[in-house]
Amino acid sequence: MRKIKNHLWKSILFLGLLILTTNCADDDQPLKVLEQKSGIIIKQLNYQELLSDNKVIEKIQDIQKLQKKSLYNKSTKYIAEYDFSIDLETAKTVELENYKTYNFLIQRENPQDDKLENLFLRLNNVGEYDTYILKYDFSATEFENLTIVDLNNRRTEYTPIDIAFSPTTNTSEKYICTETWDTIEFISPRDFGSDENNIIVTFLVSSECVWFNEGAGIPIGENNYENDPTDTSSGGAPTDTTNNNYVYSTPVFKSPEAKMLDDFFENLTDGQNDCLNSQSNLDLHSEIKTFLKANFDENNTTLDENFIDAQNFAKLVLDNCGSQVDWAEKIILDPSFKNNIKALCAYEKLKEAGGLKQILKDFFNTKSTANLIIKLEPNLTCNNNPSFGCTSFNKTTQTATISVDTDYITEFQWQNSPVVYKTPMLSIAKIIIHEAIHAQLFYNAYQVDINTELSDKTFEDLYEEYRKLEGWQHEYMADHYISIISSALEEVHLLLNDQGYINYINNNYPDWTWQQIYENMAWNGLTQTTAGQTYLSNPDNATLYSLQNTNVATNSNETQNCD
Structure with missing residues (x-):
C-alpha cells in the first residue's frame, strides 16, 4: 500500500x-x-x-x-x-x-x-x-x-x-x-x-x-x-x-437530500413546470431548492409533517406564479399586492416588527403553520357585504387567502359616513393583522374538525364553545385578543414614519394614552360582537372609540416610507 x-x-x-x-x-x-x-x-x-x-x-x-x-x-x-x-x-x-x-x-x-x-x-x-x-x-x-x-x-x-x-x-x-x-x-x-x-x-x-x-x-x-x-x-x-x-x-452517488429534490421537481404539474421555466422566474428554482433543503431531515422523511408542509407550500408558490414569496414566513404576496408600493410597505414593516407568523404565535401560543396568500381585490365583498378585508380558507391545500379591498389602500369611507379619509399606513397594518388572525382561526378550526391534536389545548376547548355562535371568529377575537392586536400595532407603529403624529397626540391630547388608541383601533371590525356592544355601551368608551379612530384616520401618516 x-x-x-x-x-x-x-x-x-x-x-x-x-x-x-x-x-x-x-x-x-x-x-x-x-x-x-x-x-x-x-x-x-x-x-x-x-x-x-x-x-x-x-x-x-x-x-x-x-x-x-x-x-x-x-x-x-x-x-x-x-x-x-x-x-x-x-x-x-x-x-x-x-x-x-x-x-x-x-x-x-x-x-x-x-x-x-x-x-x-x-x-x-x-x-x-x-x-x-x-x-x-x-x-x-x-x-x-x-x-x-x-x-x-x-x-x-x-x-x-x-x-x-x-x-x-x-x-x-x-x-x-x-x-x-x-x-x-x-x-x-x-x-x-x-x-x-x-x-x-x-x-x-x-x-x-x-x-x-x-x-x-x-x-x-x-x-x-x-x-x-x-x-x-x-x-x-x-x-x-x-x-x-x-x-x-x-x-x-446522490444523498437522500438530492433524491428528495429530484422527486419534487419530477412530479410537478405542467402548469408548475411552466412557472419554473418562465424567464421572469430565473431565481425561483434555487429559492425552492434552498427552502426544501432547510426543511428536510434525511433521518425522518416519511412522517415529517414540516417537510410535507414545505413541499406543499413550494407547489403553492408555483401555482401562484409571479407572486413575491416570503419563504421564512411561508407567505405568498400576489402580484396585485406586491405591485402596490403602499400595501407592500405596510407588510414589510410588519415583518420588520417581527412578522405576521410571530404575531400569530403570540395569539395562539403555537407556531403558525397555515399557508398564507395576500392579495388586493377591487370592490371586495365578504359574505355578500362590502368589506375592507376578507379571509377565505382552502381545506385541500390548507391555505388561507387574505383579500384587502384595492381602494382601501388609498382611501376609505366608514359605513353611513360621507367623509372620505386617506388611509394611514397604521390602518393598513391593522387590517392585515386582523385578517391574519382569521387565517389562523380557520386553520386551527380545520385541524380540530379532522381530529388533529393541537399543541394549544386552550383553543380546542374554546372552539367547541364558540363554534355554535354566529360570527364565532369575531366573537373569539373580541373576547380574547384585543390587547394582543393593540400590542402588535404599537410595535409596528414606531416603524411607519409617524413620529409627527405621535408628537401631535402627545402635545394636544395629554389625557389620551397610546394603549387606548391602539385598543380602539383593535375594536374596528369587532364592534358588532357581544363584547364590542358591551364595550360601546359605556358612553366614555363610545366617545373615545369615535374620537380616536377619526383622529387616526385624519392625522396619521398616509405615505409609505419604504425604499
Whole structure:
C-alpha cells in the first residue's frame, strides 16, 4: 500500500477519481474545491460551471436531453444507446498538472440491480476524453455502511464506451483490475465544510486491469491490450502498465437530500413546470431548492409533517406564479399586492416588527403553520357585504387567502359616513393583522374538525364553545385578543414614519394614552360582537372609540416610507 500511495504523489497519474461527498452541487452555490497538499485538486461543479469546458460539451453534445419540462432536469442527459441518464449536477473533476477527469452519476429508469454506476471521462494524451461505465459491487446505501475490509472483498467493472457514437464493443467484455480500498485526507476550505474537520475520502486504487468476458468468466489478454477492441483515444484500458499508473476512484452517488429534490421537481404539474421555466422566474428554482433543503431531515422523511408542509407550500408558490414569496414566513404576496408600493410597505414593516407568523404565535401560543396568500381585490365583498378585508380558507391545500379591498389602500369611507379619509399606513397594518388572525382561526378550526391534536389545548376547548355562535371568529377575537392586536400595532407603529403624529397626540391630547388608541383601533371590525356592544355601551368608551379612530384616520401618516 505504501508503494501505491507514493505513486499517487510522485507520478502524473491516470486518475479516475469519482468524488466524493454525498451532496450534489447546487447551481446557486460557488465552486467547491478540495486540494491535497500534493497538488491534486478536486472540484465539485454545478451545471453552469461544467459548460465552460468545451471538450466535455463536445463529447456529450449528441446526447439527447431527457424530455422533461422541469428546469431542474435541464442538466440531465439521456444516452439512448445504453439506456441511462447522466446527471450533470453531480459533476466532479480531478486535476493534477495537465491531467483531468470528469465524473457523473448514472441513473437508469429500470436498472437490472441496485449496484451503483458512474460515468467516467478522462483526458487522454491526444486531448480527447475517453469514456467508461464504472459499476461498483454495492449500492449507494451499502457504500455508506461498508468498512475498508468489506470493500476490499468487492469488485469494480470498467466498461469502455464512446457516448457520441453507437457502441462498437461487446459490452459483456469489461475491464477488471487489482483493487485496494483506502482513505485519503483532504484540506477542507471554508466553503466546502468545517474549518475544524478535514474531508476524509474513501477511494479505490485500481491497477493491472485486464479484459474480462462476463459470459465466459475468463480474462482476455492479461496485462496487455492487444485484444482491446478500441483505440487509445476512444475507450482504451483504464490503466497503462507501461507507465506504472493507477486508477483512483471514489463513488459519486446522490444523498437522500438530492433524491428528495429530484422527486419534487419530477412530479410537478405542467402548469408548475411552466412557472419554473418562465424567464421572469430565473431565481425561483434555487429559492425552492434552498427552502426544501432547510426543511428536510434525511433521518425522518416519511412522517415529517414540516417537510410535507414545505413541499406543499413550494407547489403553492408555483401555482401562484409571479407572486413575491416570503419563504421564512411561508407567505405568498400576489402580484396585485406586491405591485402596490403602499400595501407592500405596510407588510414589510410588519415583518420588520417581527412578522405576521410571530404575531400569530403570540395569539395562539403555537407556531403558525397555515399557508398564507395576500392579495388586493377591487370592490371586495365578504359574505355578500362590502368589506375592507376578507379571509377565505382552502381545506385541500390548507391555505388561507387574505383579500384587502384595492381602494382601501388609498382611501376609505366608514359605513353611513360621507367623509372620505386617506388611509394611514397604521390602518393598513391593522387590517392585515386582523385578517391574519382569521387565517389562523380557520386553520386551527380545520385541524380540530379532522381530529388533529393541537399543541394549544386552550383553543380546542374554546372552539367547541364558540363554534355554535354566529360570527364565532369575531366573537373569539373580541373576547380574547384585543390587547394582543393593540400590542402588535404599537410595535409596528414606531416603524411607519409617524413620529409627527405621535408628537401631535402627545402635545394636544395629554389625557389620551397610546394603549387606548391602539385598543380602539383593535375594536374596528369587532364592534358588532357581544363584547364590542358591551364595550360601546359605556358612553366614555363610545366617545373615545369615535374620537380616536377619526383622529387616526385624519392625522396619521398616509405615505409609505419604504425604499
